[in-house]
Amino acid sequence: MNTLLVTGVTGFLGGAALEAILNGNNHPQLLLLVRAENGAEAVARVKANLRKFNLSEEQLAGLSERNILLGDLATPEGFLNDPRLAQVTHVLNCAAVASFGNNPLIWKVNVEGTLKFAQRMAQVEGLQRFLHVGTAMSCSPEPDSLVAESAAFRERAEHLVEYTHSKSTIEQLMQQQCPALPLVIARPSIVVGHTHHGCQPSSSIFWVFSMGLMLQKFMCSMEDRIDVIPVDYCASALLMLLHSPLAQGEVVHISAGEENSVRFADIDSAMATALEQAPVGDRYAQVSYETLVKMRRELKGIFGPCNERLMLKAMRLYGAFATLNVRFSNDKLLSMGMPKPPRFTDYIDRCVQTTRGLSIPQQMAVDFK
Numbered sequence: 001m002n003t004l005l006v007t008g009v010t011g012f013l014g015g016a017a018l019e020a021i022l023n024g025n026n027h028p029q030l031l032l033l034v035r036a037e038n039g040a041e042a043v044a045r046v047k048a049n050l051r052k053f054n055l056s057e058e059q060l061a062g063l064s065e066r067n068i069l070l071g072d073l074a075t076p077e078g079f080l081n082d083p084r085l086a087q088v089t090h091v092l093n094c095a096a097v098a099s100f101g102n103n104p105l106i107w108k109v110n111v112e113g114t115l116k117f118a119q120r121m122a123q124v125e126g127l128q129r130f131l132h133v134g135t136a137m138s139c140s141p142e143p144d145s146l147v148a149e150s151a152a153f154r155e156r157a158e159h160l161v162e163y164t165h166s167k168s169t170i171e172q173l174m175q176q177q178c179p180a181l182p183l184v185i186a187r188p189s190i191v192v193g194h195t196h197h198g199c200q201p202s203s204s205i206f207w208v209f210s211m212g213l214m215l216q217k218f219m220c221s222m223e224d225r226i227d228v229i230p231v232d233y234c235a236s237a238l239l240m241l242l243h244s245p246l247a248q249g250e251v252v253h254i255s256a257g258e259e260n261s262v263r264f265a266d267i268d269s270a271m272a273t274a275l276e277q278a279p280v281g282d283r284y285a286q287v288s289y290e291t292l293v294k295m296r297r298e299l300k301g302i303f304g305p306c307n308e309r310l311m312l313k314a315m316r317l318y319g320a321f322a323t324l325n326v327r328f329s330n331d332k333l334l335s336m337g338m339p340k341p342p343r344f345t346d347y348i349d350r351c352v353q354t355t356r357g358l359s360i361p362q363q364m365a366v367d368f369k
Contacts, residue, residue, distance in 0.1 A: 002128075003087050004028040004242070005069070007117075008094030010035075010049045012202040013133065013191060016235035017092060018046070019053040022062070024239075030063075031084060033095065035072040039065030052201040053194070073113035074105055080120045090242050091121055091130045098204075100161050100317050101368040110166035111173065118174045122181040129182050131242055136187040136227070136253055136328045137321070138168040147328045149187075149253050160320050175249055184246050188234050189227040189255035189328045190321075195342055198350030199363075201231065206351050207363035208318045209267055214302055214360070217285040217292070219319030222265040227256045227327045228344040237338055244336050257330035260343050264322075270345035274352035289316050306361040314364055 004021075008014030009032045021027060036042035046068075047060045071079025073095055079085075093114070097106045114132075121130055140159055141147045159165035171185055192205045199206050212218035237254045246252070256262070272279035292315050299308050334340065355363060 002028045002089040003031060003084075004090045004092060005031045005033065005085070005088045006092045006094065007033040007073070008096065008133075009033075010045050011094065011098070012204055013188070013231055013234060013238075014092075014094035015049045015053060015201060016194065016231040017094060017238055019050060019055060020232065020235045020239055022050070022055060022059050027062075028090070030067045031069050031088065032063075032067050033069045033071050033073075033079065036068075036070060039068045039070065042068045042070060049201075053197055054200075073109045073117060076113045076116045076120075080116065085120065086124055087126070088121070088124055089126055089128050091127070092238060092242060093117070093130065093132045094238075096133070096163075096167070098163060099367065099369050100163060100314075102162065103369065106162050106166050110163070111170045114170050115173050115177065118178050118181055118183075122178045127182055129184060129242055131184050131186060131238060132171070132174065133238065134167045134171055134185050134187045135164060136189045136255060137164045138171065138187065140164070140168070141324060141326045141328075143323070144325045145327075146258055147253075147326055149251050149329055149332050161317060181248075183249055184241060185249070185251045186238055186241055187251060187253050187255075187328070189229055189253065191231050191234050192228050192344065193230055193347060193351040194232050195230045195347040195350065196232065198347070198352075198354030200354045202366055203355055203358065203363035204366050205318075206355065207360050207367075208314075208322070209264075209271065210355070210363070211303070211315070211360050212264075212322075213268055213271060213280050213284075215292075215295075216280050216283050217287045218315070218322065219287065219289060219292075220264055220322035220325070221286050222268065222284055223263055224322065224325040225261045225263050225327060226267075226322065226325075226344075227261045229254060229256055229341045230344075230347060233341045237333055240336065240338055250332075252332045253328045253330050254333060255328035255330045256341050256343065257334075258327050260341050261327045262344050266343075266345050267348065270348045271352060274349040289319060292316075292319075303360045306359075310364075310368060311361070314368070
């Protein structure tokens with residue numbers, strides 16, 4: 001039986017991948033990299049995350065300390081000598097510090113620790129696939145474009161946040177320094193919500209759309225498009241890529257693509273329907289960041305108690321992404337037999353229902369940890 005090592009299982013995407021595995025028919029031998037003081041605490045952390053995906057206690061009971069690889073990518077030396085690594089046949093590397101804040105661990109985990117982990121796994125003779133989860137934004141796409149699936153990066157590209165810079169850097173380092181690693185790179189676009197559980201597993205990024213519509217103004221146009229996929233679709237695609245015939249170093253987008261990306265106007269209409277209220281529509285205004293800064297004293301009246309400085313930082317960062325108006329080609333994934341992804345507007349009602357009663361500052365905390 002294959003042995004699958006999964007990292008990041010206490011996070012959003014890693015949790016969704018583990019949910020898909022446990023809901024599937026053919027379970028591989030699982031080894032889960034978890035940061036904890038001991039095995040019992042690690043199992044408890046994994047199960048607590050999986051409960052957000054509504055897995056049954058019977059399913060959770062199948063996970064035990066024998067599935068745990070205690071370790072932290074910030075200090076990989078603590079687990080790289082574990083003898084069980086020699087038995088691993090497949091790696092799904094979802095772990096990362098996915099913060100849009102200035103978390104000092106971003107580089108330490110996403111680049112330095114991940115590279116040491118990849119170098120160790122390149123020495124495992126029976127390893128068949130090292131599937132690394134990057135981000136489609138790591139290529140610093142040109143505005144108003146359909147981005148092709150390529151391992152190339154634009155020279156002197158400027159990154160909006162350190163997170164995407166780190167993801168771009170580690171891809172290049174693994175390609176250069178781990179020639180024996182059976183590497184495949186999956187680049188998800190913007191992962192928001194779950195088609196069944198909405199934002200119960202994580203409110204990451206969903207709050208941006210709510211924030212803009214509550215303000216009735218933002219930096220993007222209502223006609224701009226955005227490439228959003230649900231986390232469960234992303235997880236299913238990752239499991240398929242673990243076993244698909246692909247060349248070493250192949251880059252595959254997991255994205256909505258040209259066809260299933262959505263306009264902000266469509267998001268406005270779908271959210272209004274879910275909230276049983278009128279869409280913002282013509283009341284919406286596309287404005288500059290400077291205009292939003294001038295509204296600083298109004299923010300608490302709109303959003304309730306909040307850190308005005310952090311709110312403005314969030315608007316600047318996410319506004320810059322929103323105005324790119326980019327879509328990411330998903331031709332490779334579809335050609336492998338993966339079904340087309342649902343549109344964000346197809347399941348946005350679940351996201352609305354599962355964030356009722358949560359303020360924007362509460363929802364955005366996950367993205368600025």
